[in-house]
Amino acid sequence: MGWVDKLHGRLIAIDTAPIIYFIEQHATFGPVVEPLFDAIDAAQVRAVTSVLTLCEVLVHPLKNHDEGLARLYNDTLLSSPNIDTLPITATVCQLAA
Numbered sequence: 001m002g003w004v005d006k007l008h009g010r011l012i013a014i015d016t017a018p019i020i021y022f023i024e025q026h027a028t029f030g031p032v033v034e035p036l037f038d039a040i041d042a043a044q045v046r047a048v049t050s051v052l053t054l055c056e057v058l059v060h061p062l063k064n065h066d067e068g069l070a071r072l073y074n075d076t077l078l079s080s081p082n083i084d085t086l087p088i089t090a091t092v093c094q095l096a097a
Helices: 016-023 030-041 051-063 067-079 090-096
Strands: 011-013 046-050 083-086
Touching: 016 030, 016 051, 016 067, 046 051, 051 067, 051 083, 067 083
Parallel strands: 011 046, 046 083
Antiparallel strands: none
8 A cells, every 4th residue: 555545535735845846747756746646636635735835836937937837836726626725814824833
């Protein structure tokens, strides 16, 4: 049983780095996170992230005028049926701290 199999049926929080690794096909870490995103795509795992993640992933593509990559990040985080991108409130920040 792989590590992703243990997540089936669960809701997970996902941070910025794994999203970047997957979308940009990082040579080392892309293959590590790919099974997770395959499971998310197959609705075996649901994920949540925050709008802060969207802000973070857009910095590099926008700085480099890479509209295609920026669009891919927007589509992934805002239109994927199994990834919810949630707002951050002061209460959420206080709880996280």
